[in-house]
Amino acid sequence: MHPARSVIIFTVLSGLGFGFLAFLGAGLVQPSGWAAFWLWGLGYALAVGGLLSSTFHLGNPQRALLAFTQWRSSWLSREAWAAVAALLCLAPMALSDWLGLGLPRIIGLLGAVLCALTILSTSMIYAQIRAVPRWNNASVPAAFMALALGGGAILADQTGLAVVLLAASGAAMAWHWRQGDQAFAAAGSTMGTATGLGDIGRVEVFELPHTGGNYLLREMIFVVGRKHAQKVRIIAMACAVVLPMVCLLLLPPFVGLLAALAAYLIGAFAQRWLFFAQAEHVVGLYYGKR
Amino acid sequence: MTCLPAKTDKALGLVIDLDTCVGCHACVTACKGWNDQGYGAPLSDQNPYGSDPSGTFLNRVHSYQVVPDLTGGVQAAAQIINFPRSCLHCADAPCVTVCPTGASYKRVEDGIVLVNEDACIGCGLCAWACPYGAREMDADAGVMKKCTLCVDRIYNENLPEEDREPACVRTCPTGARHFGDLGDPDSDVSKLVASRGGYDLMPEQATRPTNKYLPPRKKDRPDQASLLAPLLDIQATGFAGWLDKVLGKL
Amino acid sequence: MNQPRVDTSPHVSDEIRQTTCYMCACRCGINVHLKSGKVSYIEGNRDHPINKGVLCAKGASGIMQVTAPSRLRAPLKRVGPRGSGAFEEISWDEALEIATGWLKPLRETAPEKLAFFTGRDQSQSFTGWWAQAFGTPNYAAHGGFCSVNMAAAGIYTLGGAFWEFGAPDWERSKLFVLFGVAEDHDSNPIKIGIGKMKDRGARVIGVNPIRSGYNAVADDWIGITPGTDGLMILSLIHCLLEAGKVDLDYLARYTNAALLVSEAEGAEKGLFVRNAEAQPFVIDRRTGAPAPWDGKGVEPDLGAVWQGHRTVFQHMAERYLAPDYAPEAVAARCGVSAARIRALAAELADVAFNQAIVLDRPWVDFRGDAHTHMVGRPVSFHAMRGISAHSNGFQTARALHLLQILLGAVETPGSWRMKPPYPKPVEAHPTPHFGVVPGKPLNGPHLGYVRGPEQLALHPDGSAVRIDKAFTWENPFSAHGMMHMVIPNAHAGDPYKIDTLFLYMANMSWNSSMNSGRVMEMLTDKGADGDYVIPRIIYSDAYASEMVAYADLILPDTTYLERHDCISMLDRPCSEPEAAGDAIRWPVVEPDRDVRGFQSVLLDLGVRLGLGPMVNPDGSAKFKDYADYIVNHQRRPGVGPLMGFRGADGQGEGRGDVNPDQMQRYIDNGGFFQAHVPENAGFFKPWNAGYQDWAVEVGLYETPQPYLFNIWSEPMRRFQLAAEGHGFVLPPDHLRARLIQSMDPLPLWYAPYGDAEDGFDVHALTQRPMAMYHSWGSQNAWLRQIHGKNPLYVPTKIWEQHGFSEGDYARVTSANGQIEVPVAHMAALNENTVWTWNAIGKRKGAWALDEGAPEATEGFLLNHLISELLPPKGDGMRYSNSDPVTGQAAWFDLRVKIDRIAPQAEAQPAFPKLHRVVPKGGRRE
């Protein structure tokens, strides 16, 4: 799959944002006054910025509101609802923290759940797609959730939780990669099943249907850069998991947090890039490429 | 709308005969021509005269080579099979359920899967969900394009009755494309599918396609024809003997 | 659920105009939809006999052709050096004055100094008529480099040929064998036909080194070694004769198998024994005595021996029964196992004789014998350039026709039939004319069918009259001329120098020439006097092709939707076996540029030159334009370019006075006309009195022309006799041995001349892509997305031998040159053959494409490897790379060597970019 910048930014930033908001909402950090303003603001900026970034991916963003209509079947629609609900639900909590209104934490807790639901919905957009076997399994929501919450925990300055969540995220990532590497074969789609000609013998491409480019080749059949997968995996694991833990545990508090965050972002972007770049769509079978 | 109808009144679709498709691409440009001026936005082309032309097409024809498996230690000749690919109007169309806006839907009356371009935000998710590459986002209009099964032809009262069939079917010179109601077991297309062993593409994707493909007939069959027996041994009897025999004068 | 409401009955268009497609030469009927005066959609015309509603990929993309940015916009005069592509726009008046200024003195002094050659011309009866009126002997269209072997072998043998001039009986045939066809001119009819056969479960066999397209859907594939079909066919004939599985009755009645071949030593040897009236005769089985070949009730005896003279049948049988033709003897050479050849022979015999079909249609033959029914041999064949574009192609095509004849599978139900105006025997065709008198028209039509050496176009000193050396000892039956030799000969001044080369619709500096790089040099070479060796070049194209850059004066043509055209019975009509048919084109949209239909321009030029048939006695134009000519010109009284709606009442079919409303009647009728062959005249046409009478009635000929198929070719034997030293007109010594071999009166096989080169052990071929037409397709925004580049397809054996992998390039070398091109693997391919798609490669700057267009960077031509001349022989002579009988360009004799090289940025050779004569294409219109 084509690793579109807008979508990578969207998933990483909004994941981090909602992860952080979840912690703020749940009250694990309870800033007040201007500190609350800035922290909540940061959470909102990340979440909303990420969401906005995703609209750059749209052909007709002016109709984006229509995306709320299909919550009964569409994870993208559900994500829209969850995100808005989370942001709306947490708004009074944020105000309360900032202005000291003392609203009950239960609102924040509810918001936190909605944040988690948002992250889950985002991940399900990918995980639901059977045509991309690498995505079509439980490791995707696990990895999305762990990474988002891990990042949130770093921002929330929850060293202990962060270490646990980052470790979980590392495990989920490894699971996703392991699972992913076998997924295509396990899904059972081959050039034989794609064309139905497998019964005759070994199917190969003779001629492509077009020598010119098309949307499918650009969007679904991304092959450039996959050969760097192993390197990128190491970077992702090192930066998103190991380095933040090390920074948080070994460096002085504020410096550690910033360093961990920086490493996390690099790692998360790497992981997300790989998430798309490595994912093979079964349509590639028709083109003899995956 | 994004939910799939539990049942459709008809299951209109195409049956494509891989035994007769010569790979001429006629259906490709007939489809482009019709849909460029028909349903929804035109099918745009980018850099049409440039170094990397690219455009939206709703139907594409692949060409595969198949090297048959060894049978009894004998390697039969490789085959070329041309393979048109467009939307299969799946019964369990994942492209529909993922659509956040309801732009993608499956029609209750005939099972045609369509995109309502006025509602499409161009998120591309439906194209991701389609295993068959049947959807292409139009780079100019920013909306998702796909085979409409020529919904603006098949019922079109401004067209003569005989022309109320998809543009690709109408143009296919070899008659490799058939159109009809695959939900009706008595329809011509259903009978054709039954008699020729029509099959689904990627059944493991659980999309339950409406369109069916007819497999190529067995090629290069070992010759059953008994060889010609010479009239007589010409080396031994000479030309005169042969001539007498062949002209029936013996 | 609330679905959106879809308008399922949208307004389709304001108007439909019906005309004829010209994205290729198949001539399908099209419905052109117009919205607000602009073309909005093109679909097939269901009533049209050729395509019955279907269109190919090109036809359906016509809208992109008529809006292509590559369309020329105005007449152009060269301002830079020739070949650079620098031009200035001029007015039509200036352009026509320049042309008149060049041509008028030539006509008055040396008309042969004008060479007028037309490419994929659909108006040859008109352009030929013009050239005849001008008086130059140097006229032909593209047939000589295309498939004249097929045309000539067919006419000399059957009185009709493959191309689109005949067709299998698609409704009844049970076995169809296709030799060497990728697409062909009759492309939609063949596709429709193959579809029908498959639908009926009939069998299709493809004989072709490459298994794509039609051959891919064939039930069986014979991946023959290129150039060896003739040998395999003669081996099939061997098997059939050996088993006595030939249609003796058919041979005796309808072919010259029963004619007697003279055994007398001397100038008559091998000619038919003739009676006092100079007529060949047969021995009647009933009496054992000589009888006229066409006498009523006569039963010709195939086994007769009369005064020591034996029948053609015996000569033929004796030759092919020889062990040299046994499958076991030819298998290795053909790359087809003996068992496979024997099985095919058995299958042919089985279908022809055990599965014969009988139609309940009474008919009367030319001898006056009545038949109660028609017996059919449901075996059909079709063949094209795969067998004809070899230097043994004429004889190979003859061999295939012989196979058809032996099976009784021509003009019988279920087999293969000719389309009117065919059948038409050699005798009914003109002979070539070349009588030049300055200031006067030529003494007759240029092209024709030579019957003997005295008809060759030779000066008394033996030199060639024509610039292309057609109708000479080097290629006596060059019935279509030899377009591929015009530029090389004019450049070499051999046989003489010319002044003006006038070309129409032929991309001669690129894909249509052999040795394209060298041809570009020939076109730009200057003599010692500083003038171009070919002093003047006038060219008519509709688009910014590679050839435009090499002309001095460009006469821009309209596109096919903007002009009148005539697909005429005098030329290459669009008939079916069951109906004579012709068609028109008419301007369904008006040109938006300063361009004119070429034929109208020729008429204008004719008036300026004062050419007789084009001017009234007062010097004014006889025809306003081409449309006027189409309606008002008469070739013979009552017979004109169009056969339909003749006479004042518009009721005349084929014959009748001029009808001023004729064009409108065609338009009202969908752009075409058909005259149906009566049912009992639909088969056995050469011998069917019903057909002969009908053909006379509709003006195909003036008197009935029944004839016998020529298994033994007397015209060929006459040339052999001359080579043996008999007669008054004798060939030069160095050509005698070659003539004796190639002009054998019975079909034979010899190795293609190109095979002689050592070390070049791989055959290299091209195929036409179904979705592209030569060079014109690449300017089409839709089609170029389908075929924008062309790899060299390499078979598994060679692929593995050289360790090729995806993305690699190959260096391909022939005796003539070298190219470097991208490769791809193809498994379903003869193991010693490589190939590529024809004419995808483009020159930078042409066709309004970007310089970086894949067509111009990765696309390539094989033409650089093919020479118009063979390498020098022992005697130092360089023969033309053509069939020795017809002069057909031997494109497919090409032999190469392959080396693997690393992936490259561009294919080689790369030529400098041409100046643009039209701006580079931007967005789609």
Ligand SMILES: Nc1nc2c(c(=O)[nH]1)N[C@H]1C(S)=C(S)[C@@H](COP(=O)(O)OP(=O)(O)OC[C@H]3O[C@@H](n4cnc5c(=O)[nH]c(N)nc54)[C@H](O)[C@@H]3O)O[C@H]1N2
């Ligand atoms: N290697 C290789 N070379 C081959 C062959 C092969 O098999 N292999 N095949 C050969 C054969 S059989 C043929 S017939 C030739 C084909 O060769 P050509 O007949 O030369 O075909 P093109 O080059 O496509 O077209 C000639 C020109 O006609 C112009 N044209 C198109 N439409 C119009 C019009 O309406 N009016 C005018 N005035 N011009 C128009 C085009 O722009 C183009 O420049 O190629 C030959 N070359």
Ligand SMILES: Nc1nc2c(c(=O)[nH]1)N[C@H]1C(S)=C(S)[C@@H](COP(=O)(O)OP(=O)(O)OC[C@H]3O[C@@H](n4cnc5c(=O)[nH]c(N)nc54)[C@H](O)[C@@H]3O)O[C@H]1N2
């Ligand atoms: N779409 C499209 N249609 C066209 C044209 C076009 O450019 N595009 N051009 C038109 C013109 S001008 C022409 S002349 C016709 C030509 O139509 P075709 O005769 O179909 O010409 P080619 O495409 O050259 O195909 C030649 C075939 O012969 C095979 N072949 C080569 N050598 C041998 C051999 O020795 N034996 C056998 N058995 N096969 C062999 C090749 O593999 C190839 O399949 O097509 C016409 N129709």
Ligand code: SF4
């Ligand atoms: S083929 Fe693809 S686009 Fe068409 S219905 Fe099935 S899943 Fe949807």
Ligand code: SF4
């Ligand atoms: S691209 Fe359009 S049709 Fe497809 S899922 Fe998005 S909104 Fe729906």
Ligand code: SF4
């Ligand atoms: S049915 Fe219509 S839209 Fe679909 S592929 Fe055919 S022509 Fe195109």
Ligand code: SF4
């Ligand atoms: S038009 Fe028919 S034969 Fe041609 S590619 Fe399409 S399906 Fe195949």
Ligand code: SF4
């Ligand atoms: S075969 Fe195609 S390009 Fe040729 S005339 Fe017919 S529709 Fe036009």
Ligand SMILES: [Mo]
């Ligand atoms: Mo040709």
